[in-house]
Amino acid sequence: MNPFLAIDLPALLIAIAASIACALPGSLLVLRGQALMGDALSHMVLPGIVVAFLATGKISSGPMLLGALAAGLIGAGLIALVRRAAKLEPSAAMGLVFTIMFALGVVLLETEAARKVDLDLNHALYGHLEAALWLEPAIWSDLLTPAIWLTAPRPLLMLVPVALVLGLLLVLTFKELRIASFDPDYATLQGFRPRLIDFALTAATTLAAVAAFEAVGSILVIALLTCPAAVARLCTDRLATHITLSVVFATVIALVGYNSAAALETSGSGTMAAVGGLAVGLAVIVRRLRLHARPPAAGPGTGPDSAVQPLRPGSV
Amino acid sequence: MLDALLLSAGYNAAVAMIGATLLGIAAGPVGVFMLLRRRALLADAASHATLPGVVLAFLASLWLTGEGRSLPILLLGAGGAAALGVLSVQALQAHSRLSNSTSIAVVLSAGFGLGVMGLSYVQTLPIAGQAGLDQFLVGQTAGMRLSDAYLIAGVAGVLVLTVAAFFKELRLISFDPDFAAAAGWPVQRLDLLANGLLLATVVVGLTSVGLILIVAMLIIPAVTARLWTQKLDRMALLAAILGGVSAYTGAAASAAFHHLPTGATIVLAAGVLFALSLPFAPLSRPRRAPQVLEPPA
Numbered sequence: 001m002n003p004f005l006a007i008d009l010p011a012l013l014i015a016i017a018a019s020i021a022c023a024l025p026g027s028l029l030v031l032r033g034q035a036l037m038g039d040a041l042s043h044m045v046l047p048g049i050v051v052a053f054l055a056t057g058k059i060s061s062g063p064m065l066l067g068a069l070a071a072g073l074i075g076a077g078l079i080a081l082v083r084r085a086a087k088l089e090p091s092a093a094m095g096l097v098f099t100i101m102f103a104l105g106v107v108l109l110e111t112e113a114a115r116k117v118d119l120d121l122n123h124a125l126y127g128h129l130e131a132a133l134w135l136e137p138a139i140w141s142d143l144l145t146p147a148i149w150l151t152a153p154r155p156l157l158m159l160v161p162v163a164l165v166l167g168l169l170l171v172l173t174f175k176e177l178r179i180a181s182f183d184p185d186y187a188t189l190q191g192f193r194p195r196l197i198d199f200a201l202t203a204a205t206t207l208a209a210v211a212a213f214e215a216v217g218s219i220l221v222i223a224l225l226t227c228p229a230a231v232a233r234l235c236t237d238r239l240a241t242h243i244t245l246s247v248v249f250a251t252v253i254a255l256v257g258y259n260s261a262a263a264l265e266t267s268g269s270g271t272m273a274a275v276g277g278l279a280v281g282l283a284v285i286v287r288r289l290r291l292h293a294r295p296p297a298a299g300p301g302t303g304p305d306s307a308v309q310p311l312r313p314g315s316v
Numbered sequence: 317m318l319d320a321l322l323l324s325a326g327y328n329a330a331v332a333m334i335g336a337t338l339l340g341i342a343a344g345p346v347g348v349f350m351l352l353r354r355r356a357l358l359a360d361a362a363s364h365a366t367l368p369g370v371v372l373a374f375l376a377s378l379w380l381t382g383e384g385r386s387l388p389i390l391l392l393g394a395g396g397a398a399a400l401g402v403l404s405v406q407a408l409q410a411h412s413r414l415s416n417s418t419s420i421a422v423v424l425s426a427g428f429g430l431g432v433m434g435l436s437y438v439q440t441l442p443i444a445g446q447a448g449l450d451q452f453l454v455g456q457t458a459g460m461r462l463s464d465a466y467l468i469a470g471v472a473g474v475l476v477l478t479v480a481a482f483f484k485e486l487r488l489i490s491f492d493p494d495f496a497a498a499a500g501w502p503v504q505r506l507d508l509l510a511n512g513l514l515l516a517t518v519v520v521g522l523t524s525v526g527l528i529l530i531v532a533m534l535i536i537p538a539v540t541a542r543l544w545t546q547k548l549d550r551m552a553l554l555a556a557i558l559g560g561v562s563a564y565t566g567a568a569a570s571a572a573f574h575h576l577p578t579g580a581t582i583v584l585a586a587g588v589l590f591a592l593s594l595p596f597a598p599l600s601r602p603r604r605a606p607q608v609l610e611p612p613a
Contacts, residue, residue, distance in 0.1 A: 030414075030415075030418050033415040033416075033417050033418070034417065035415070035417045035418040035420070035421035035422075036357055036417045036420060036421055038421065039357075039360075039420075039421050039424065082594075085594055086539055086542070086543055086594065087599075088539060089351075089354060089356070091354075091356045091357045091417075092351055092356040092535055092539060094357070095356050095357055095360065095531055095532070095535045096532070096535050096536055096539055096590065099529050099531060099532030099535070099536070099583055099587075100532065100536070100583060100584065100586075100587035100590075102528070102529065102580075102583075103529055103532070103579070103580040103581075103583035103584050103587070104580075104584060106454055106577055106579075106580035107576060107577075107580045107581065107584060110575050110576055110577065110580075121453075121454065121577070122450070125453060125528070126432045219364075219425070219428055219528065220425060220428065220429055220432065222421050222424060222425035223422075223425035223426060223428075223429055225421070226418060226421040226422050226425060227422055227425070227426070229418075230414055230418050230422055233413070233414060233418070234412060234413070234414070261433075264433070264437070265436075265437070265440060266433040266434075266436045266437050267432045267433055267435070267436035269429070269432065270428075270429045270430070270431070270432025270433040270435075270436060271429065271433050272429065273425050273426055273428065273429020273430075273432070274426055274429040274430045274433055276422075276425070276426060276429070277422055277423070277425070277426020277427070277429065277430070278426070280408070280414075280422050280426070283412075284408065284411055284412040284414075287412065288411060288412075
């Protein structure tokens, strides 16, 4: 047995795939100022996932995706309902709904039936990246046979298709997303339905969050949704570049995070999140230094950062 | 369950329940002011950011005293880290173009990630007692030491008294900080007090509600109270009652069913009170004109 092929490779691939799958919807969430919707969704899927486990009696991808998707959409609907009925600002409505749904998930997890499924609270909170084992490939050249990839660990088999589908959707709807994100009024005039895009983004985020659930749990996934996109947001104003950079940074954060975790012998998912936060901090500092290196445009206190222009359709 | 509700499930459990209830009473009005100042999810970032502080404090107290689980030290570490979390969110917003929402999500997840790294490191140490750190995630009052229960109840009691004593000042800076400043109130120091109360509630709530769900105790009772009244003093009082009742019943449920994390049961109890209020409360009928909180004339 080659220890790298059996232990490190599957975990590394899962880390990268989870990071990319989350960065795709995450890049749009950050751009639209909806990062906290990702926070809410990643908490709200928990009861759906646990109910799927309780119903099937084992950890399996299909029911888990369905349960999480249902929970995510119900939660998003409840947030809208509570906002209207109680006349709340969005963040308070989100905080109210996602904490209640998460609490429900935690209580369901602690029932006797859930204990039999071998799913515990720690797993749900920060995942188990290191649990993935892939014993089939004995030597490197085994990876060249396509059939062996079908024996890859389950999280990978779920993450890769999800990432591909989300990437494809993003490419296919790119023009519509661009208009809807930067000029909602024009988009409505053109007959787009902003509700439909909100709905699609909610579903896409839920899908990414649940696919990454086994690897990183339901809280650290927020780092994967937000950090790569936040770094990209500090680098560019163009939508296509923003999304591409989000995916690139997602890969880098996963690689650096996983290797640091291996070196420090700390939790893989926790280290990836911490590296993501570090990357955002570095990006903020680098951007400040670059802006200060240039002569100020107009007087003190009006640096490009304080007078940043919103993205316009023309600039994209 | 009945035993637990009547506080007869054991002396330690009773003191822990009283502590949780006092925390719920304090969290209600603190949450009302927090909602008024639109800082609901800032508290969420602060509470998740407490985890690395808890772990560092554990290691520090292990090194200093040979015993890691000293609650006062752990809570001090948590408080320091929570303050750092709030400052990080403010710094990200001041020095970059990231939105409020993105800044909160980055600090929340990176802080929690650092904490999880620390937890995984602590678990590799050849010592006993680190298992207790897990309970800060979703709260567990069962099995709490008596001295810890007294500490929690004491601090929560001080919180309740502080909110009551500074009620007028907090109301002033929540509604009209400019007027308050013009009238000669020390607005900056009062703002610090309001943030301090928020952080103190988060930190004290770690043991009973846990850092993941403590924000619910700030939001849910306050929102529920707002469904019933628009008068700030009644709203704060009602939020305190709702917070206390949810914490009391939730902690009793968790004491009766030992394996249930206290934080989850408390939040579910608060959620039930909200769900019951929504269809019946006078201010939640959609036909009425939008309700906007107005400063008292």
